[in-house]
Amino acid sequence: MKRLLIAAGGGGDAIATSMVHAALYGADTPALVLTYAWERLVVDPVPGPRRPADFTGTVAAGPGLWLVTSQSAPRAPAGSLLPRLAGELRPELGLLDPYEGAVGLARQIRAAALHCGADRVDVVDVGGDVVADGTEPTLRSPLGDALALAACAAAGLPTTVHVAGPGLDSEVPEGVLLPRLGAPAFALTSCHALAVDRVFDWHPSEASALLVAAARGVRGVCGTRDAPQPVLLGPASAEVYSLSLARALELNPLARALAGTTDLAQAEAASTAVCGFSEIARERARALTPEPPAARPAGGDxxxxxxxxxxxxxxxxxxxxxxxxxxxxxxxxxxxxxxxxxxxxxxxxxxxxxxxxxxx
The missing domain is CATH 1.10.10 (Arc Repressor Mutant, subunit A)
Structure with a gap:
């Protein structure tokens, strides 16, 4: 049997999920992490998430279930760091394809459970937008997390939702999240960070990097590239908060609105209705008018x-x-x-x- 986990937000959430897997079950316990190939434009210049057809070298493991390995590669012009992650993380990585909405994702989750022989799912989100209510002014990327919740509800498997490092992704502030999350379930430590030790030599994920630092005992004010305000690493930053799927759905109106969606366009429309924006539309706009490259400082090593x-x-x-x-x-x-x-x-x-x- 393999444990089945879902990295809810894409990007670097597979890294955090590997840490949570190590804490829950032991780093050497076989596991499959389902994750989106949905990365920032600095990594993937094509807006929105990637699907299996955007890769070569994936491995079919069940109906609609494709594994990403170190031998996989994105098809140009798409980009993805998942193949390299697959070569460095201990759990296997499976690709979440949201183009058939929550209904399609539920089929993939059930196929993954059959592949693993698993009777339950652990959903992991670093930062906490998986329990966003859609009104937070700093919220930027709620759709992937909400789709994962809606799909788990449709899949019908017992599911626990874990929020690691509340506020570390600078989307929903820690002070807003903690009253929603209750008491922490456990804390990540430097031992759990060993599971992802070498990844940050090359991976740009900032929220997961902050989580690793917090697990290693770092405390203080941290500046990231991807947020206007610095993040304070404090007592809650290495904590993991575990909720029932029912509680997470109660907190997340977008996830409830995504129930029954059968394509990504419907999911985008639900995000616009609940949150007032579609992050994919924002990515399309940024891709058309990319940021100018930073000016290189003159002289000096x-x-x-x-x-x-x-x-x-x-x-x-x-x-x-x-x-x-x-x-x-x-x-x-x-x-x-x-x-x-x-x-x-x-x-x-x-x-x-x-x-x-x-x-x-």
Whole structure:
């Protein structure tokens, strides 16, 4: 038997799900993590989620169930980091295809349960938008999580929903989430972070990086590239809160509205009705007018440029930053990023997977 888990939000949620799997069942317990191939435009320039036809080298494992392996690859112009993740994470990765709405996803979940011999499902979300009510002004990407809830309800399998690191994705603030979540079920530790130890050398996920840092005991103000306000790593940041599926559906009106949807266009319409926007429509708009590349600072080696930038950023009250923020704000090439990271390690600034702005 394999444990069956669902990474509800796409992007880096498969990383957090591997940590939760290690905490719940042990890192070496066989498992399948179902996840969307739905990544930020910096990774995948094609708006919206990818489907099996967007990959080569996937493995059929049941009706509508396709496994992504290290031998899989996205078909151009699409991009995806899932094949590389499949080579580094211990659980197998299966592809969630939302193009037939919650009804189609439910079929995939039932096929996955049959493939695994599993009689229950664990849904994992890092940050907490899986319990968003749709009115939060900072909410940006509720659709994948809500579709996962609606699909689990339709699949009919006993399901537990786990929220890891409330507020770490900067979508719903921690202070808003905690009253909805109740008491924490357990805390992630540095032992659970071993399951994803090498991933952040190359993966840009910031919310999962913050979760790993919190599990390793890091506390303080962290600056990310993907949010206007810094995130405070505090006592709740390494906690995991477990809810029944019924409770999560009660909290999430979008998930309830997605019941019975049979294509992604219907799901988009439900998101617009409940939340006032479609994140896929926003991605389409951004893809048409991409952000201009960051201006490269004139002169100086990467270490000198970092020193000037770090002093300015620390003056804003930020103690730690993600690799992605450093790379994008300093407009580093891949080679420069490798050299700078080596320099920062030697200077004692690494607090893996984050970087300390002040001296050690």
């Amino acid at each position: 990467p270490a000198e440029r970092f020193g000037t930038w770090a002093a300015r950023t620390a003056a804003m009250g930020i103690e730690y930053v993600t690799t992605r923020r450093i790379t994008e704000e300093l407009a580093l090439t891949a080679g420069e990023s490798v050299l700078l990271q080596a320099h920062l390690r030697s200077a004692g600034r690494q607090v893996a997977p984050l970087w300390r702005l002040g001296s050690a």
